[in-house]
Amino acid sequence: MNTIKSLAKNTILALFVFHPQLSFADEVSERVIASMGMPAEERATIVCEGHEDSALCQKLVTEPDYRDLWFETSDKLNRAEWILAERLVALQGQIDTENETIQYMIERAPKLPDGRPIFRDQDGNFFDLDGQPISSGMAMTARRF
Known part of the structure; x- marks a missing residue:
């Protein structure tokens, strides 16, 4: 969940690129x-606490249409980023599982005298880990460790 919050924070920070006068972006992104989920007017008060003089906060507090659109955009970006983060975490789990399977196969593969693991494809051809062909005669020297 920290990854998701971090990504959401980065999205909000990206919003502030358009407001270079906003020097409190880290603090605001947390706020x-x-x-989220509060009425926009209340959110503007919370977000801008202590920074009411900034141009962004003045707009958020005094222009309801701008405020609503700003928070709507921010929330949509947060939701999109959270969905992306969840998918990335799931994909990373799949990658980790596949890497473990590959590592297991490498460890269990017969080894040539020089220590290289070899594999046989469905056509009966032998290859080393780098995909280089290995002759049948050389493959017969392989041993399981």
Whole structure:
């Protein structure tokens, strides 16, 4: 979940690229995430606490249409980023599982005298780990360790 929050925070920070005068972006991003689900007017007050003089906060507090659109956009970006983060975590789990399977196959593969693991394809051809062909005669010297 920390990964998801971190990604959401980075998305919000990206929003502030358009507001270079906003020097409190880190602090604000935490407040935006924490205030999700609250009414926009209340969110603006929370987000801008202590920074009411910034141009962004003045717009958020005084322009309801701008405020609503700003929070709507922020929330959509957060949701998209959370979905992406969840999918990335799931994919990383699949990658880890596949890597474990590959490592297991390498460890269990017969080894040539020089220690290289060899594999046989469905056509009966032998290959080393780098895909280089190995002759049948050389493959017969392989041993299981």
